[in-house]
Amino acid sequence: xxxxxxxxxxxxxxxxxxxxxxxxxxxxxxxxxxxxxxxxxxxxxxxxxxxxxxxxxxxxxxxxxxxxxxxxxxxxxxxxxxxxxxxxxxxxxxxxxxxxxxxxxxxxxxxxxxxxxxxxxxxxxxxxxxxxxxxxxxxxxxxxxxxxxxxxxxxxxxxxxxxxxxxxxxxxxxxxxxxxxxxxxxxxxxxxxxxxxxxxxxxxxxxxxxxxxxxxxxxxxxxxxxxxxxxxxxxxxxxxxxxxxxxxxxx
Amino acid sequence: xxxxxxxxxxxxxxxxxxxxxxxxxxxxxxxxxxxxxxxxxxxxxxxxxxxxxxxxxxxxxxxxxxxxxxxxxxxxxxxxxxxxxxxxxxxxxxxxxxxxxxxxxxxxxxxxxxxxxxxxxxxxxxxxxxxxxxxxxxxxxxxxxxxxxxxxxxxxxxxxxxxxxxxxxxxxxxxxxxxxxxxxxxxxxxxxxxxxxxxxxxxxxxxxxxxxxxxxxxxxxxxxxxxxxxxxxxxxxxxxxxxxxxxxxxxxxxxxxxxxxxxxxxxxxxxxxxxxxxxxxxxxxxxxxxxxxxxxx
Numbered sequence: 001x002x003x004x005x006x007x008x009x010x011x012x013x014x015x016x017x018x019x020x021x022x023x024x025x026x027x028x029x030x031x032x033x034x035x036x037x038x039x040x041x042x043x044x045x046x047x048x049x050x051x052x053x054x055x056x057x058x059x060x061x062x063x064x065x066x067x068x069x070x071x072x073x074x075x076x077x078x079x080x081x082x083x084x085x086x087x088x089x090x091x092x093x094x095x096x097x098x099x100x101x102x103x104x105x106x107x108x109x110x111x112x113x114x115x116x117x118x119x120x121x122x123x124x125x126x127x128x129x130x131x132x133x134x135x136x137x138x139x140x141x142x143x144x145x146x147x148x149x150x151x152x153x154x155x156x157x158x159x160x161x162x163x164x165x166x167x168x169x170x171x172x173x174x175x176x177x178x179x180x181x182x183x184x185x186x187x188x189x190x191x192x193x194x195x196x197x198x199x200x201x202x203x204x205x206x207x208x209x210x211x212x213x214x215x216x217x218x219x220x221x222x223x224x225x226x227x228x229x230x231x232x233x234x235x236x237x238x239x240x241x242x243x244x245x246x247x248x249x250x251x
Numbered sequence: 252x253x254x255x256x257x258x259x260x261x262x263x264x265x266x267x268x269x270x271x272x273x274x275x276x277x278x279x280x281x282x283x284x285x286x287x288x289x290x291x292x293x294x295x296x297x298x299x300x301x302x303x304x305x306x307x308x309x310x311x312x313x314x315x316x317x318x319x320x321x322x323x324x325x326x327x328x329x330x331x332x333x334x335x336x337x338x339x340x341x342x343x344x345x346x347x348x349x350x351x352x353x354x355x356x357x358x359x360x361x362x363x364x365x366x367x368x369x370x371x372x373x374x375x376x377x378x379x380x381x382x383x384x385x386x387x388x389x390x391x392x393x394x395x396x397x398x399x400x401x402x403x404x405x406x407x408x409x410x411x412x413x414x415x416x417x418x419x420x421x422x423x424x425x426x427x428x429x430x431x432x433x434x435x436x437x438x439x440x441x442x443x444x445x446x447x448x449x450x451x452x453x454x455x456x457x458x459x460x461x462x463x464x465x466x467x468x469x470x471x472x473x474x475x476x477x478x479x480x481x482x483x484x485x486x487x488x489x490x491x492x493x494x495x496x497x498x499x500x501x502x503x504x505x506x507x508x509x510x511x512x513x514x515x516x517x518x519x520x521x522x523x524x525x526x527x528x529x530x531x532x533x534x535x536x537x538x539x540x541x542x543x544x545x546x547x548x
Contacts (some may be wrong), residue, residue: 052437086439096430099453099546108448112440144546160438 001049005030005198006051011065013043013050015058020046022222024065028168028215033190033199035230036210038219039250044202045093047219048170051200052088053081069167080243086113089161093173094158095153097145102137102156105145109160131155132148132189151182162197169193171201175208187212205247210234218242257540288526291519295319298513304520308501310484312514319517321524324488327401327494328525329478330487334405335412340462342409343416344451347461350417351424352446355513370414374474381407381479393491399481402490407475412465423457424450453547456540465537470529473498497525 003092007027013020021043028034036044053074055061067074074084097105106124115123128134133155137148145156154174161169171190175183190199190212203209209216209230216233218226218241226239237243244250252455257501296304299319338345346366350359385406386398427450435445453457459538473496495503508515 054433054437057433057436059314082439082441084439085437090437092433092437094430096428096434098431098434098449101546106436108440109438112438112448114445146546157434164438 003030005070006029007068009066011047011050011063011067013055014062020222022133024224026217026224026227028198028200030198031194032040032214033194033201033212034215034217035213036200036202036217037206037209039245042219043222044219045172048172048200048202051170052085052090056081071100086164087166088168088170089164089166090170091157091161091172091174094177095150095157097153097156100145101142102145102148105160109164113164123163127159131159132185133159141209149182151178151185154178154182154186155189157183162193166197166221168198168200171199173202173204176204218245285526288523291516292523295513295516295520299517300409308486312517317513319519322496324482324495324500324521326486328470328496330401330490330494331404331408331480331496332466334401334490336406336462336466338405338409339412339416339465343413343461343465344420344458347417347420347424348446348451351421352450366414366417369410370537374411374472377407377411378475378478381475386479395491397481399479399493400491401480401487401494403477404480404494405490407479408469408472411472411475412468415468416461416465419461420458422456423461426457427453456543459536459540463533466532467476467529470525471498473502477502497521
C-alpha cells in the first residue's frame with residue numbers, strides 16, 4: 001500500500017435514493033495505468049468522477065466513504081475543489097476543446113491557476129510536445145480548436161490537462177469517439193505519460209485495457225468485483241463474472 | 252400504385268409553390284417598403300441637397316427658410332439608444348447568466364414569467380412611467396427643472412429592451428454545451444471563471460443577436476420617447492437635455508404636414524436614414540456572430 005497514490009475506502013454513492021456505487025475500496029498505484037472495465041451502467045464512469053469531485057455539480061448526488069489523494073481527504077470541507085481538480089486532471093469521453101483557439105485552450109488552463117505570464121508560452125509548447133501534437137499544430141496555434149480532427153482534439157484535451165502538471169489523470173473512455181489510428185496514438189501517449197503521472201482510465205475496449213494497463217478493476221452493478229494486475233484479470237480471473245465478461249460472454 | 256406517386260408528386264409541387272410564394276411575399280414586402288421610402292426620399296432630395304440635410308444643425312421645417320438638418324434628430328436617437336444599451340446590455344446579459352447558471356430552479360420559475368410579462372406592457376404605459384416616476388426622479392437626482400430628457404428615454408427604452416435581451420441571451424447561454432462547462436471545471440476553474448471566460452464567450456453569437464434585437468427595439472420605439480424625452484429638436488449637449496428622436500419626429504409631424512410637400516417628403520427621408528441604420532447594425536451584428544461561430548463545433 002505504500003506506493004498508493006489515490007484510494008477509495010468504503011465508497012457509496014447515491015443519486016437521490018438510487019445507490020450507484022456500493023462499498024468500493026480500491027487503490028491506484030503511483031505511475032501506473034489502472035483500467036476500470038465493466039458493462040455499461042456498472043458505475044465505472046461514476047466512480048471515476050468521484051475522484052475529481054465532478055459530482056459536486058449534481059445536487060442530488062450523495063457520497064459516503066473516504067477518498068484520499070496521498071494522505072489528503074479530497075472531500076474535506078477545508079479543501080478547495082479547484083485545487084483538487086488541478087492535481088487530478090480529467091479527459092472526457094468526447095473531446096471537449098473550448099470554443100477558442102488551440103493556443104487559448106492551453107492558455108486558459110494556465111491562466112485560471114495564475115501561472116506567471118512569461119512562462120506560459122514555453123509551458124504550452126512543452127505540453128503540446130509531450131502530447132505528440134506540437135508538430136501538427138505549431139504553425140496554426142491560432143486556429144479554432146474545433147477545426148482539428150477528433151484525435152487531435154483529444155490530444156489537445158490531454159495536453160491541456162498535462163500542462164497543469166497534475167499528479168493524476170482520469171480518462172473517461174478517451175478513445176471511444178475516435179478511429180483506430182487516432183486511438184493507437186492516444187494509447188501510445190498514455191503509456192508514455194505514466195512515467196510522470198498516475199493514470200486511471202475507463203474503457204469499454206478489452207484489447208485496449210490489455211495493451212495499456214498495469215492493473216485492471218472489473219465492476220458490475222456498482223460493485224467492484226475483482227481488482228488485480230492486468231494479466232491475472234484477463235488470463236486467470238478468480239471471479240466467474242469477470243471471466244465471463246473478459247471472455248466476451250456478456251457486456 | 253402509379254397514381255399514388257403522381258398524387259404525392261403533385262402535392263409536393265403545390266407545397267413547394269406555396270413556400271416559394273410566402274418567401275417571395277416577405278421579400279416583396281421588404282423591397283416595397285424600401286422602394287416607398289426611397290422614392291419619397293428622392294422627391295425630397297430634389298428640393299433639398301443631401302449635404303444640407305446631413306450637415307445642417309437645425310431641424311425647423313415650419314420656419315420661413317425651412318431648415319432640414321437631420322443632425323439634431325440623429326444625435327437624439329443615438330443618445331437615447333446608446334444610453335439604453337449601456338443600461339440594458341450588462342443588466343440583461345448578467346440577468347440571463349444568473350437565471351441560466353446560478354438561480355435555483357424555483358427562483359427561475361418565478362422570475363422568468365415576470366420578465367416576460369415586462370414585454371407585454373404597452374409602450375404608452377411605459378411613457379406614463381417616464382412622466383410620472385422616472386422623469387421626476389432624474390430631475391430630483393440631478394437637481395434640474397425637468398426630467399423629460401435623453402436619460403429618461405434611455406432608462407425607459409432599457410426597460411423595454413430588457414425582456415428581449417434577457418430571453419434571447421438566456422436561450423443562447425442555455426444552449427452552450429455542458430461539455431464546455433465540464434471542460435472548464437475539470438481544469439480547476441471555479442464557477443465564475445467558467446461563466447465569464449467560457450460560457451458567456453461561447454454564447455457570444457447568440458448574445459450579439461440578443462443585443463441587436465434589443466437595439467432594434469430601442470431604435471424603432473416611438474410612443475415612449477415621444478412622451479418622455481421632451482421633444483426639443485435641437486442638438487443635445489448631454490443626457491440631461493431634452494431630445495427628439497427620428498421616430499418621434501415622424502410621429503409628431505406626419506399628422507400635420509400637407510400632403511406631398513417638401514416637409515412631407517423630408518419625413519420619408521429621415522425614415523430612410525433610420526432604416527439604413529437598423530440595416531447596418533443588423534449586418535454588422537451578423538458579421539461578428541458569423542466570425543465567432545467558426546470557433547464553435
